[in-house]
Amino acid sequence: MSSRNRVSASLLFAVASAAASAQVVGGNISGVVTDPSGAVIPKAHITIHNDDTGSQRDLVSSSSGSFTAPSLTVGHYTITVDAPGFAAFHRSDNITVGQTLEVNLKLALSGSETVTVNGDLASSVNLSTEQTSGLVNARQVKELPLNGRSYDQLLTLNPGVVNYTNQRSGSTGTSNSSVGSMFSISGRRPQDNLFLLNGIEYTGASLINTTPGGTSGQLLGIDGVHEFNVVTDTYSAAYGKRDGAQISIVSQNGTNQLHGSAYGFERNSFLDARNYFDNARIPEFQRHVYGAAVGGPIKKDKLFLFGNYEGYRQNLGVSLQTLVPDNNARAGFVPNPTTGALVPVTVAPNSAKLLNLWPVANGAEVTQNGIPTGIAKWTGSAPQRIREDFGTTRFDWNIGSKDNFYSTYTIDDSYANTPSGNPYTYVQETLREQVFSAQEQHVFSPRLLNIARFGFSRSSFYFYGYVPAAQQALAPTVRPGVPTYAVVISGSTASNGASAITGAGANVGSNNAIARNLFTFDDHLYYTVGKHTFQGGVWVQRLQSNDNLAQNQYGQASFASLTTFLQGTIKTFTYAPTITPLGWRATYVDGFIEDTGTSRRTSKYALAFVPSPPPAGAKRRAAPRSTPLRTM
Structure with missing residues (x-):
């Protein structure tokens, strides 16, 4: 292979490997320690210090001068390198979730001043042998404008991500019990994506649409999120369960500096334009979003606490025809x-x-x-009422030089009362999502690291259709105390089906509930040998799903035409007088082992334009002639 072709192949590999990720809740640092001539320095002492919490990792460079620090908590770090005969070296910057940062540390000879570098730790290209990913960093999460403060909208900052929410089939009903935003990533179905909150599955209640989010359709908690990463396509074996994108969200944590915020956002219909389907009076609209976040030390460099609350209230006049x-x-x-x-x-x-x-x-x-x-x-219009309350808290503990621990708890509790296409038919949705996680990290040696994590996720949903009291008092029922059955005229009797006249009565899927519990344990072990980092682990998840999703509990009357309806001639009447609750149980077990080390080459290539010496006796050219790519 020619030098030019070898360089092209190397650049193609580097670009294809850029922005790789090794962990779902942290980042990695790896690199080589060298002297001014470029020779490697073995047995150099490397300290990686978290400036936010005071925790640190101590490493020793290998015989090839290389080092690797896997699974570092996101935050601001300072790298310090000490070696006999060389001046001290300091370098600092931020580490983000799911990124492997490649740094080459060149030490000056002893007697020189201490070298301090402030800047981006990340190499312009990444040489890790893992997957590509797309980071949405802390600044983007906190500062980019969002309608409704649903931070999952920032997923579309990555290529190949399409917001699929408006294409969701069916109207409000049990088949759409997860009402959060849905995204198609790299052409896959939205149901193929997996959301991870601090490494633990963050799920909706539906068996079909498992995207997290409350009844507002928003994924709240911007001030409780540090950043998140979107991993797609050929990712590490450490990820699993679904073959779509893996969205890794990391919670904000407390630091040695007390920090916090309080906020309030207000929207209303005062300056709204009239909708085509509105009557002469514009329907009312008020949205209030408010909350506060605070974090800081309980004991400096040792114990930290962070908490966040966000409230969402909406009153909306829904335009109907x-x-x-x-x-x-x-x-x-x-x-x-x-x-x-x-x-x-x-x-x-x-x-x-x-x-x-x-x-x-x-x-x-x-x-x-x-x-x-x-x-x-x-x-005309009919009022919609939404209440959603979101809260998260995180506790961090630097146990010692070899151990650290954290635990988080997140809850999103919401309720929505929404008119259907008929202003005299309403549906009520109650949705609660909870995620708890606890992680302990232990450093056995500079080469051996273990991370154990336990998590519990629960999402529960209740769906109820009814007729407002004023109309219910004038309409018949099957049983006393039970809302009027669903009425369909010249249309489909399926759930969310269409009819010639807008459906009336209770929704066919009324009185349905589901609760999903996920118990998760995983353990990851990292072992570094030279340029290679071997990662192995086991992942166990227990699924419990309890539901009473029987349809037609209140009944459904179908009429062939408007004439037969007026005559009282029913085509079909379906009714489920009793239901059988279902309990689903499953256990998933996965294990893996892989080499996530870097792929460094002993040969380096560079683009260079070097003047060629002129022939003897010839005059020097005004401009030098370029030489081809050369091996360095």
């Missing part, structure tokens, strides 16, 4: 489908009561080929 029986149909007259002439129909007593499940038309008649259908439009 509902298809309802027209005034003639309410009076017992239905148009002939061929001529449009009104035909009298005897309205059954129960059908007369069911007509109270729709508002009286205030819009135009719906026609088909110019012939009235007996259906008209109602245009």
